[in-house]
Amino acid sequence: MENKFPCASWLPVICQNPTTVPTTWQELCGNFDDINFGGQVPIKGKIAIPKSKLWTVLLSTFIVAVSTIGLRYLGVFEKIELQTFDQILRLRPKEDPDPRLIIVEITEKDIQSRQETRLGLKSISDSTLATLLKQLQKYQPRIIGIDIYRDFADPPNKLQTIKLSTENSKENVVVTCKSRDSKYDSQGVKPPKEVPVERQGFADAIEDPDGIVRRQIMMMAQEPSSTCTTPYSLSLQLAARYLSYENIQPRFNEDYIQFGSKVFKRLKAGRSGGYQQKVDLGGNQILVNYRNTDYQRVSLEDILSNKVAPDLFKDKVVIIGVTANTVSDTWSTPYSTAQQDYQEIPGVFIQAQMVSQVLSAVLDKRPILWVLPWWGDILWIYGWSIVGSLIVWRVRSLSDKGCAIFVTVVILYGVCAIALLKQGLWIPFIPSAFGVVASSVVVIFIQNRRQFSTTSQSLVE
Structure with missing residues (x-):
């Protein structure tokens, strides 16, 4: 080559494996978009990929x-999306208890220590519940929610001077019922007959296919044959009545419920977040923004024995419910799977979570869970x-x-x-x-x- 191209042997030599793709002039040009030598045709660099x-x-x-x-x-x-949703929620640090709520729990000890005459499968008799309500009213709570079914009245007791019907007639008492559902519950549970529908709330809970409660029904239309006729849930009734004392009135719409500037948009049927085809999103349902905490609670016996401070209940939401192990009213939450022993919680705590998330969003600017x-x-x-x-x-x-x-x-x-x-x-x-x-x-x-x-x-x- 020296005869035709003097000094050609001085040029650098590239040693290349024959199985690799040969390099090109465009690659050697680097990232230059246009290179023009002596008016020749511009050559494209690496950025100009074909x-x-x-x-x-x-x-x-x-x-x-x-x-x-x-x-x-x-x-x-769907299943793994819901599990990931739970896992992210569990990353939230421990929160302080909601100071606006207190739970009156009926424990196993309360049930076993009171051998009373009662009709049906009741945890406590009507007379005991009436006495409890009478005592709570002395502490001036803002609202009292009874998360206990009272569809049948006990036999009359002439020795009992405090009547449950009288205590239920108080304006700050909200009772519960259960909707009739032709698919899941053909019976339902009717409310006490002396309480008007304006102070009733359904306590229906909904589980996802994996058995975990992630949603709450705030409103829904009842079936015509249902004995529970209220369109509002117990949690919504309690939250709305508490907020009315703060001069915050609800606005109801088919697609949302609004308190002040806070809007709770319902999950749309069919495609909402991880919920797709297999989940019923009827009614006005929202995601439960669980508070990673426990709630302040006192037992029935402590109240009836006057072992609580009088100002403990003042201006608060009081929810009465059963936590006894013999009553099958326990549910799984996103935090259940994170515990060493899988643990369900009583339904009254689910109700407290639902009330708390509404109050916290409106009064404390706590985030409302929503989807795109x-x-x-x-x-x-x-x-x-x-x-x-x-x-x-x-x-x-x-x-x-x-x-x-x-x-x-x-x-x-x-x-x-x-x-x-x-x-x-x-x-x-x-x-x-x-x-x-x-x-x-x-x-x-x-x-x-x-x-x-x-x-x-x-x-x-």
């Missing part, structure tokens, strides 16, 4: 995202699928691609956790993470296939 390659990535990502959204719509991710509209979830899943595929597309080595996928999923989880804990927004993590991983794997497959095809062609030439 459009066909980019469109291949975008098209494959679109197909993956649509498939992910379809699987989510069919309920494939269905199209917002679609854009979120598709957006993160695009992000994952583009990052992997730009990274060269396979190990770096794996690290990029892992870091992207971790960042996604952090964003979802911050949104839920700080703003109350439940955004889909599981389908988004699935979209990131699936779209990234597809891009890696496309790149490897193209590289293999180019290498094979070079060897043939």
